[in-house]
Amino acid sequence: MVQNQTDPAIISNHRSHDHEQCQSEALDAARLICARRGTRLTEMRQRVLELIWNGHSAVKAYDLLEMLSAPDRAVRPPTVYRALEFLLENRLIHRIESLNAYVGCPSPGESHVSQFLICENCAVVTELLGQDIARLVRAEADQHGFLIRRQTVEVHGLCQQCQAA
């Protein structure tokens, strides 16, 4: 379940650290990565990234669509999906498959396996950047002569804040 951005639990999660800094660092990193690759972080792409980085919770495309649309300006789904596609391709965000939602990557621009802790209460997603799990899975897969194409670990549970509440 993905709650919207004004959920009090999510806000309290944001306040436990300087999230404005997270968000501005993520946007700076995205600009840098795009400039280096010669791609363009258009206004729409940047706006979508900014909205995803409103917090550390997974955001659904539908919610992005709603946040981007104004009464006098409807944003069409393909516009949002194209922006998401661009952000995924440039490794600025991840898709959380079990939620069909998106989060910002704290280590953007690099290729890495997707490993997430997902809070079922507040939808905050923590990305695990350690390589031990991936290494173990690779070793086990090797023993089966299995060629890994895509590796995703999505662990559901309760974050520290939600356990305390």
Ligand SMILES: [Zn+2]
């Ligand atoms: Zn933050």
Ligand SMILES: [Zn+2]
């Ligand atoms: Zn990542």
Ligand SMILES: [Zn+2]
């Ligand atoms: Zn939580």
